[in-house]
Amino acid sequence: MAVYTSLTAAELTDLLSQYDVGELVAYTPISAGIENSNYAVTTSQREYVLTLFEHHAPDEVRNFVRLARHLGTKAMSVPSPVEDASGVWLHSLKNKPTILCQRFAGSHPDQLSEQQCEAIGRELAEFHLASSDLPDPRHDERGYDWWQSIASELSTDLNASDKALLTDELAFQQAQRAQWCQLPHGWIHADLFHDNALFDGDELTAILDLYNACEGAWLYDLAIVANDWCASDDSGLDPKRFEALVIGYQSVRPLSEFESGMWNTVLRGAALRFWLSRLLATRMAKSRSEELPAHKQPTEYRDRLRWHRAKSLSKG
Ligand SMILES: Nc1ncnc2c1ncn2[C@@H]1O[C@H](COP(=O)(O)OP(=O)(O)O)[C@@H](O)[C@H]1O
C-alpha cells in the first residue's frame, strides 16, 4: 500500500494551471491504493483525486477510462476524468499517464449493513444497464481460460486436499461452460469489493477502481459482490444481506429464471476466481519476502468455495 511517485507543489501547480479548477490549496498522498499513485488534491474550487498510472501506457489508460467516461455522461458516480481548458483529460506527470477526477465524499464501509447491500445491488444493476450501449468490452484477463492455465501453475503450492478441490471445481466449471455462456452478459465491474465503494452512512456515494472492468456474465458480477459484501463468519453468505443485495439489484434489473437457476454455479466460479488470484498474489508477495494482508488471504475464498459446494450438495 503506497504512493510510488512523489510530486512537488510546483509540479502539481503546473499541471493544474492547464485546467479550469482554481488554485492549488493542499495535496496529500492517499495510502490506500495498491496499483497506482493517488493524491487527494484541494483547489480553491473543490476536491479532486489525481491518479498517476504506474504500470500502464497512455493507450491502455485510454482504454481503461473509456467505461468511466461513458458512465460519467450518464451521471453515475464513478471516477471519470475532468477535462482541461482545451478538452484534454489524459496528461502526463513524471512520464506516467495522469488523470484528475472529482473526489467523492464518503468512506469505505466497514460493518456492512443490509441497506448498504441493497444500495450496491441497485448500483451494480444500473452499471450493467448504463454500460450496455458501450461497444467492445475488454476481454476478461482473469476469466475461465485464465482459471484453467493459472490453476495448473499454482497447484504445486497446494496441499493434496486443496489440489483435489481445485481439480474437481475446474472440472465442474468446465461442464457448466455452455450454460454459463448463455447468461446475459456485457460490461462487468469484475472487482466490486466493498473497498472499491464509498458510502456516507447507508448512502452510496461512488464506486471506484473500474480498472478490472471487462466482458462477463452480469450474474457473475453480482456473485463477486455477494461473496464479498455478504460474507458471513462461517465462510459462507449471510442470508439477510444476500437477500437485500438481490432485492436491490432486481429493483433495477430483474434476474431471469435461467439466471436464478445458475446462482450456485456462478457463486462457485466467483469464489474460485478470487481463490486463484489471491494464491497468485501470495506467491508474488513471497518472492518479494512479503505477506498479503490478513483480510486478503486466499483461504477465505477457498473456504467460501467449499461452502457453496456444500450448499449445492445439500440441494442435490
Ligand atoms: N474519485 C475518488 N474519490 C474519492 N476517493 C478516491 C477516488 N479515487 C480513489 N480514491 C481513494 O483512493 C484509494 C485508491 O484508489 P484505487 O483506484 O482503488 O487505487 P489502486 O487501483 O491503486 O488500488 C481508494 O480506495 C479511495 O480511498
Ligand SMILES: N[C@@H](CCOP(=O)(O)O)C(=O)O
Ligand atoms: N479485490 C481483489 C483483488 C483484485 O483482484 P486482482 O485479480 O486484480 O488481484 C481481492 O480482494 O482479492
